[in-house]
Amino acid sequence: MSDKPERVRTGGRSEKVRVAVGEACLGFLAEGRLDFTTVEVATRAGVSRKTIYRWWPTHTDLLVEALSMHFRQVTPPDTGSWESDVRAFAEQIAEYASSPVEVASAALMASHRYPDFNKLVLGQYRPVIDAWQQMAQHAIDRGDANADHTPEAMVNALTAPLFMAPMMLGRRSSAEELEQVVGIVLAATRPHPAS
Missing domain, CATH: 1.10.357.10 (Tetracycline Repressor, domain 2)
Incomplete structure (x- = not known):
């Protein structure tokens, strides 16, 4: 049994959550902010804090999600x-x-x-x-x-x-x-x- 958090599945609601969270984090980065909190991400993305903590337990996890979404544009x-x-x-x-x-x-x-x-x-x-x-x-x-x-x-x-x-x-x-x-x-x- 793995202790790693469940990763976001592609497709359906999970994909919508992943996109919303990634876009929320990118919004903070566009404002020049690295110090955004999980609460702020949850509010901006319209998802629960529990969901964010489960799928992205650390601030680094949130940044990786956002940056990978950003880099995939090209x-x-x-x-x-x-x-x-x-x-x-x-x-x-x-x-x-x-x-x-x-x-x-x-x-x-x-x-x-x-x-x-x-x-x-x-x-x-x-x-x-x-x-x-x-x-x-x-x-x-x-x-x-x-x-x-x-x-x-x-x-x-x-x-x-x-x-x-x-x-x-x-x-x-x-x-x-x-x-x-x-x-x-x-x-x-x-x-x-x-x-």
Whole structure:
């Protein structure tokens, strides 16, 4: 017999509760708050405290639920073409990076006041970034992109400027900026002509 709490099942009421709790926690993060209480989450989500304590017994459990929901918003496209993948992915990242949750989380991390939160975010982000890099690796494998750069460098070149605009300029990347970033990445990864 396991002492671990029952996990939320997908589908039906359990899924609605999971979404409501995740969205409530994300709402607090968007406000720049890490100190939200279980009572506040229960009130905002419209669920009982007993339910939250049963499924998310610690504050970290609540943060993991919220962050995993947040990170799932960006699924790397797989259009079969590196160029269309890059364009679609850049649009997704520009929207995602300018969301209140992402901006507030980045500010909390940059403050270095919450090292445990930073570790948690980085740990949750790792599989997401791995999936993003797989998109670039698939392009190399198909011959759509050259192998001069690592998938990590390709993804960093595409995403870093799009995350920087909301953090540094307080706004989403413009259509012109997005097109410039896409153009630079596509030019740097263009397949070499056959010799």
